[in-house]
Amino acid sequence: MAVVGVDLGSQSTKVVILEGDEIVGGASLQTGESAETEARMAVQEALKKAGLKREDLTAAVATGTLAVPVTAALNIAALKTRSPASCVATGAFFRFPQARTVLYVGADSSMAIRMSPDGEVEESVKNERCAVSSGALLDIVARMLEISVEELGELSLKSTNPEKVSSRCVVFAEGEILSFIHRNPPVPVPDVLAGANQCIADGLWGMVQKVGVPSDLLICGGVARNVGLVKAIEARFGKPVLLPKQPQYVRALGAAVFARNLQRQGVATC
Amino acid sequence: MLTMGIDVGSRSTKCVILEDGKLLTYGSIETGPDIVKTAQAVVDAAVHRRTSLWGDYRMELPDVKVDHLKVEDMDFIVSTGYGRAVVPFAHRNITEITCHCRGAQWFVPGVSTVLDVGGQDSKGIRIGAKGEVADFVMNDKCAGGTGRFMEIVAEALQVPLAEIGPLSLKSEKVLAFSSTCAAFGRGAAVSMRKEGERKEDILDGLHESIANRVMALVKKVGIADKFVISGGIGRNVGLVKKIEARLDGLKVNLPQEPMIVGAVGAALFAIDLAKKKAEAPEEPVAS
Numbered sequence: 401m402a403v404v405g406v407d408l409g410s411q412s413t414k415v416v417i418l419e420g421d422e423i424v425g426g427a428s429l430q431t432g433e434s435a436e437t438e439a440r441m442a443v444q445e446a447l448k449k450a451g452l453k454r455e456d457l458t459a460a461v462a463t464g465t466l467a468v469p470v471t472a473a474l475n476i477a478a479l480k481t482r483s484p485a486s487c488v489a490t491g492a493f494f495r496f497p498q499a500r501t502v503l504y505v506g507a508d509s510s511m512a513i514r515m516s517p518d519g520e521v522e523e524s525v526k527n528e529r530c531a532v533s534s535g536a537l538l539d540i541v542a543r544m545l546e547i548s549v550e551e552l553g554e555l556s557l558k559s560t561n562p563e564k565v566s567s568r569c570v571v572f573a574e575g576e577i578l579s580f581i582h583r584n585p586p587v588p589v590p591d592v593l594a595g596a597n598q599c600i601a602d603g604l605w606g607m608v609q610k611v612g613v614p615s616d617l618l619i620c621g622g623v624a625r626n627v628g629l630v631k632a633i634e635a636r637f638g639k640p641v642l643l644p645k646q647p648q649y650v651r652a653l654g655a656a657v658f659a660r661n662l663q664r665q666g667v668a669t670c
Numbered sequence: 671m672l673t674m675g676i677d678v679g680s681r682s683t684k685c686v687i688l689e690d691g692k693l694l695t696y697g698s699i700e701t702g703p704d705i706v707k708t709a710q711a712v713v714d715a716a717v718h719r720r721t722s723l724w725g726d727y728r729m730e731l732p733d734v735k736v737d738h739l740k741v742e743d744m745d746f747i748v749s750t751g752y753g754r755a756v757v758p759f760a761h762r763n764i765t766e767i768t769c770h771c772r773g774a775q776w777f778v779p780g781v782s783t784v785l786d787v788g789g790q791d792s793k794g795i796r797i798g799a800k801g802e803v804a805d806f807v808m809n810d811k812c813a814g815g816t817g818r819f820m821e822i823v824a825e826a827l828q829v830p831l832a833e834i835g836p837l838s839l840k841s842e843k844v845l846a847f848s849s850t851c852a853a854f855g856r857g858a859a860v861s862m863r864k865e866g867e868r869k870e871d872i873l874d875g876l877h878e879s880i881a882n883r884v885m886a887l888v889k890k891v892g893i894a895d896k897f898v899i900s901g902g903i904g905r906n907v908g909l910v911k912k913i914e915a916r917l918d919g920l921k922v923n924l925p926q927e928p929m930i931v932g933a934v935g936a937a938l939f940a941i942d943l944a945k946k947k948a949e950a951p952e953e954p955v956a957s
């Protein structure tokens with residue numbers, strides 16, 4: 401009796417398969433042109449990892465910025481969609497029930513969510529109209545410096561003197577960072593990266609403050625894999641944050657938990 | 671008397687030379703990483719009557735030889751724009767708000783409100799009864815309401831900047847951009863193209879988004895007759911039309927060459943300062 405959660409993000413599609421309370425499979429694929437195709441392929445890959453067949457899936461929930469009707473593609477009768485915020489909260493609560501505020505940082509969007517003690521969304525602020533508090537700046541900086549996004553975090557920790565980015569707009573920050581690189585002598589790469597991380601952390605911290613600074617803060621979303629950014633948030637928070645091992649899967653996990661609950665309620669009997 | 675105004679903007683640099691207050695020549699080039707070199711190059715562009723970025727010349731110039739003119743021939747030079755403090759041969763620098771206010775009145779006497787949208791900022795200026803700056807607002811925090819947004823989308827659609835205005839007028843539907851962020855604009859434009867949408871309709875949506883943004887800004891200083899648009903967007907007919915539609919019946923007064931409004935203002939201030947200098951030659955002029 402397995403269920404699946406599908407998270408259609410702006411840059412990658414994530415899938416988590418749950419059997420009861422156990423995560424039995426997961427997969428992540430780059431988002432390209434057709435959300436349906438990717439969702440289907442990612443589900444297939446996760447099924448392979450779990451050693452299951454499509455017929456074993458009894459319920460599915462989809463979410464994410466590209467939450468499109470993927471029902472036909474997945475061919476699972478009981479497919480529902482849930483809002484990104486509720487999936488983030490549910491996934492975070494599933495892993496860390498003590499978390500009260502969740503900061504989700506995706507490739508293009510971010511949100512801060514305050515939860516009730518039983519994991520319900522109490523208040524959330526989203527940043528989807530402006531790219532500054534998202535992974536967008538990191539993508540730009542990585543491309544400029546020709547290093548992979550995965551390396552940014554570790555490299556930024558070597559910084560001794562972070563170069564402050566004063567722009568509050570990704571487009572302008574790009575120009576500013578370009579001038580750091582072309583300065584004579586150029587600003588060391590770790591200092592550029594640490595500056596970019598701090599710029600993003602400033603925006604994110606503002607969002608956390610809006611929903612209320614909690615006793616326990618959890619960070620998730622693909623950008624949470626950037627250890628430099630997590631450290632920058634921790635510096636503002638004043639203590640360590642809760643960080644799932646694979647933070648990019650939290651939203652898909654939340655969707656899977658919703659699917660499991662549907663199944664238990666009997667809504668999703670096939 | 672020869673005076674020069676140089677407006678070093680974030681994207682383009684403009685140079686205007688006036689002879690006794692009448693336009694003698696002007697030119698523009700893209701702003702390079704080295705502002706000192708850019709400033710020298712724009713003088714060359716002006717004396718050879720060259721413009722860039724938005725294409726052809728619009729204003730009639732006197733049919734006299736100007737290519738021999740040099741910086742040393744000027745009685746006074748005023749610089750303005752974001753790079754104004756770095757122009758090595760300027761005798762004085764004055765902020766772009768003040769220069770736009772002055773230049774707008776030269777193009778359109780009796781102007782009350784100026785909307786200037788440049789490469790990386792946009793501003794609204796309210797001009798008082800005596801021609802002074804009564805109030806102004808500026809956006810230099812977000813690229814959403816600036817020329818940069820236009821450039822990013824034009825680049826993504828592979829349409830030259832000078833053509834996006836006319837092209838957008840052929841639109842059949844407005845494809846709204848869901849985000850005001852220019853960084854997302856690129857991705858949004860590309861995915862709309864992938865879905866088979868027309869460039870004309872995407873550009874129409876782009877202009878709608880920028881028009882909403884800049885109108886919200888300029889409303890803060892108050893819109894009154896006469897309303898003038900300056901800066902690079904003045905060359906974008908699609909956007910000018912959108913702005914006019916949001917003016918509750920008022921007409922847009924468009925300077926013939928909207929990009930040089932600030933530089934003209936600087937050159938006009940240079941006349942005043944040259945006269946002052948002539949009256950008190952002993953007094954050193956701060957640069």
